[in-house]
Amino acid sequence: MVSSFVTLYKMSYDTEHVRNAGDTPGMITGIPTFAELLENPSLASLYTSIWRSGTTTGPELVETTTVSKKTVYDYLHKLEQAGLISKVDHDSRTAVYTAEKFELTLTVRETEVSITPELIEAIAQKNEYPAIERVLEDHGIVTFALAYDLVKAHSEGDVTIRQIASLADLSSGTAYDLVEAIYSILDLGDDESGPTTYTPDDFDENEGDLLEEFDDK
Structure with a gap:
């Protein structure tokens, strides 16, 4: 009976709430850590550093x-327990970590x-860019995610800043401030022209809906 269950667990299968469970790289037990990534920029920054580097070690981080050395290793333990990072070089005396790509859908x-x-x-950079923190605190993660995509x-060249303001x-x-922040973080645009399709002074708050083309989205 036990071996039958183990065999089933290792298969890829779908239920009402879970898909492809057999492909999961280890246990995912730290759902609170996913939530903490949204609230703790230091933890988010550490995860981002691992994700961007491909592989890295504790001393490198x-x-x-x-943050302090102790905090780095506390965060590594927390991220590993949550399944967000994993060790990839077990033969080395120094643990080598890689970040797991994830998508948490709510x-x-x-x-x-x-x-x-x-x-x-x-x-992770909300402390450096007040517009990010302002949107998250005043409007929440859904609005921020929508604005990020916009x-x-x-x-x-698909939308204007005016349309971003209206849609979000x-x-x-x-x-405008959020566009500047995300442009800087993602290194969008070029050195000679910033995200200045419109500046705040260009807006007419009484202007009608410009977004007919987005009605079906």
Whole structure:
């Protein structure tokens, strides 16, 4: 009976709440840690450093982060327990870590938002960019995730800053500040031109809806 259960567990299968469980790289037990990534920029920054580097070690992280050595190793333990990072070189005397790519999808009242490493990378810098912290605190993660995607669309010329403000229900100034912040984090655009399709002074708050093309999205 036990061996039958183990065999089933190692298969890829779907249920109402879980998909591809057999492909999961180890246990995922630290759901609170996923939530903490949204609230703790130091933890988010450490995870982002591992994710961006491909592989790294504790001593390397101690050299490059602003938190204490003890905090670095506490965070590594927490991230590993949550399944967000894993050791990849078991033969080395110094543990080598890699970050697991993840997508945490939340659905509330038919609104779905996906938390990804890309989103965590931006949230990790909320102390450096007040616009990010302002949007998260005043409007929440759904609005921030929507605005983040719209800023990327803006960099490709698909929407204006005015449209970002309207779609995400942000003030014109907040939308502009957020675009500047995300442009800087993601290194969007070029050195000669920033995200200045519109500045805050360019907005007409009484202007009608410009977003007919987005009605079906």
